[in-house]
Amino acid sequence: AQKVTQAQTEISVVEKEDVTLDCVYETRDTTYYLFWYKQPPSGELVFLIRRNSFDEQNEISGRYSWNFQKSTSSFNFTITASQVVDSAVYFCALSALSGAGSYQLTFGKGTKLSVIP
Amino acid sequence: NAGVTQTPKFRILKIGQSMTLQCTQDMNHNYMYWYRQDPGMGLKLIYYSVGAGITDKGEVPNGYNVSRSTTEDFPLRLELAAPSQTSVYFCASSGGLIGPQHFGDGTRLSIL
Numbered sequence: 001a002q003k004v005t006q007a008q009t010e011i012s013v014v015e016k017e018d019v020t021l022d023c024v025y026e027t028r029d030t031t032y033y034l035f036w037y038k039q040p041p042s043g044e045l046v047f048l049i050r051r052n053s054f055d056e057q058n059e060i061s062g063r064y065s066w067n068f069q070k071s072t073s074s075f076n077f078t079i080t081a082s083q084v085v086d087s088a089v090y091f092c093a094l095s096a097l098s099g100a101g102s103y104q105l106t107f108g109k110g111t112k113l114s115v116i117p
Numbered sequence: 118n119a120g121v122t123q124t125p126k127f128r129i130l131k132i133g134q135s136m137t138l139q140c141t142q143d144m145n146h147n148y149m150y151w152y153r154q155d156p157g158m159g160l161k162l163i164y165y166s167v168g169a170g171i172t173d174k175g176e177v178p179n180g181y182n183v184s185r186s187t188t189e190d191f192p193l194r195l196e197l198a199a200p201s202q203t204s205v206y207f208c209a210s211s212g213g214l215i216g217p218q219h220f221g222d223g224t225r226l227s228i229l
Contacts, residue, residue: 004159009157033215035217037220043205043222043223044220044221044222044223045160045207045209045220046220047217047218047219050215050216050217052215091159091160093159095215103214103215104162104165104175104176105150105160105162105218107159107160107161108159109157109158109159110157110158110159
């Protein structure tokens with residue numbers, strides 16, 4: 001069975017601070033995919049990134065960066081110089097083969113980030 | 118540029134009533150999904166479909182039914198609404214088995 005743990009329920013930072021959102025996953029599969037989604041206060045879910053289990057390179061996209069470490073089963077997300085518009089709930093998710101033989105997405109419970117002006 | 122469209126956005130049901138949540142996508146995606154999101158929780162998969170005519174259960178299918186007669190539409194039906202089904206429901210689609218999922222705006226459902 002797959003499991004995603006986001007230990008930080010809520011985080012508050014002051015604008016322009018850097019913040020890291022933690023994600024730890026569990027799976028027995030050697031092939032799997034990791035995702036981050038953003039859910040702003042308006043409620044929609046926005047795809048941010050996908051990473052496969054064979055690619056451990058860190059990725060940077062503007063103020064966002066992701067650190068994937070298989071050794072610790074972690075896929076952490078860092079926002080540099082946070083802005084008020086970054087305030088949202090962020091979900092980490094894992095896609096691996098389910099018992100039924102298909103890939104199913106398992107979500108963590110989310111981390112609510114509040115950026116204070 | 119519609120993407121995934123869900124209707125209605127809000128609904129209040131009485132216990133025992135039935136209803137259908139509609140989901141339509143215009144991206145020609147084969148894969149479609151229904152999730153529910155309870156307060157303070159992540160999303161849980163209810164049902165999914167890998168193409169027209171093919172559906173399968175997710176993690177929490179009890180109390181729901183789906184059908185997929187076309188590529189575009191994937192309705193979710195609640196037959197006998199129960200208070201435990203109060204939640205926000207999201208429909209999603211993806212172009213591939215492990216492709217990023219594109220979500221609708223959600224349907225907020227309250228059962229009283």
